Amino acid sequence: MTHCHPDHIGGLLDAENRRVFNVADIVLHPLEAQHWLDDEQFTLADERGKRNFRLVRQTLEAYAGKVSFLNDENIAEAIMPVWLPGHTPGHTGFLIESECTSLLIWGDIVHYPHIQLAQPTVSILFDNDPVQAKETRMKILEHAVNEKLIIAGMHLGQRGFSFIHKEENGYCIAYIN
Ligand SMILES: [Zn+2]
Ligand SMILES: [Zn+2]
Numbered sequence: 001m002t003h004c005h006p007d008h009i010g011g012l013l014d015a016e017n018r019r020v021f022n023v024a025d026i027v028l029h030p031l032e033a034q035h036w037l038d039d040e041q042f043t044l045a046d047e048r049g050k051r052n053f054r055l056v057r058q059t060l061e062a063y064a065g066k067v068s069f070l071n072d073e074n075i076a077e078a079i080m081p082v083w084l085p086g087h088t089p090g091h092t093g094f095l096i097e098s099e100c101t102s103l104l105i106w107g108d109i110v111h112y113p114h115i116q117l118a119q120p121t122v123s124i125l126f127d128n129d130p131v132q133a134k135e136t137r138m139k140i141l142e143h144a145v146n147e148k149l150i151i152a153g154m155h156l157g158q159r160g161f162s163f164i165h166k167e168e169n170g171y172c173i174a175y176i177n
Contacts, residue, residue: 001027002091002093002106002154003087003091003092004032004088004090005088005126007154008107012026018062019062024066025067026063026068027075028067028069028090029083029089029091030090032088032090032092033067034089036053036057036060037056078098079096080095081094082106084106084107084136085136086129086131086134086137087109087126092107093106093107103151104144104150104151104152106140106153107154108126108153108154108155109141109153110137111124113155113173116137118167118169118170118172120138121134149164151164156173157173157175158175161176162174163176
């Protein structure tokens, strides 16, 4: 999982809170689990936030014994986790390396690509730590341009894959047809 917001984990349970994918394992950044299991963070959250915490907790419970945590190693051959904190504490991208062009599945680095690429300092309400999210966004955008990575995200707009190009002030998105 890139992170545990409801639009990313919402399909893992059925209506009775039972796990949907019986042979699946969940792989998460340890800080992501720590955040959602933290009672202090739960208390600080508003009602909507508390609903998110409950969903994560029910999901981790339903998949108990099938959850493992990322370390600095590859998940599988040529699939490398990339910690991209800020949107959530354990927000993680996955770099799928190939000899020619590599693919970075970057989760929720942006929600409104046209705005946040032109102005990478713009954060969204759902960014848990807006300052850290901004720093991460700026760093990974630069990296994506330099390495000519293909980007896949969950809020990229019209198409699933794109390149990032640098502009005079900021960046722009170039969807791959
Ligand atoms: Zn999110
Ligand atoms: Zn999302």
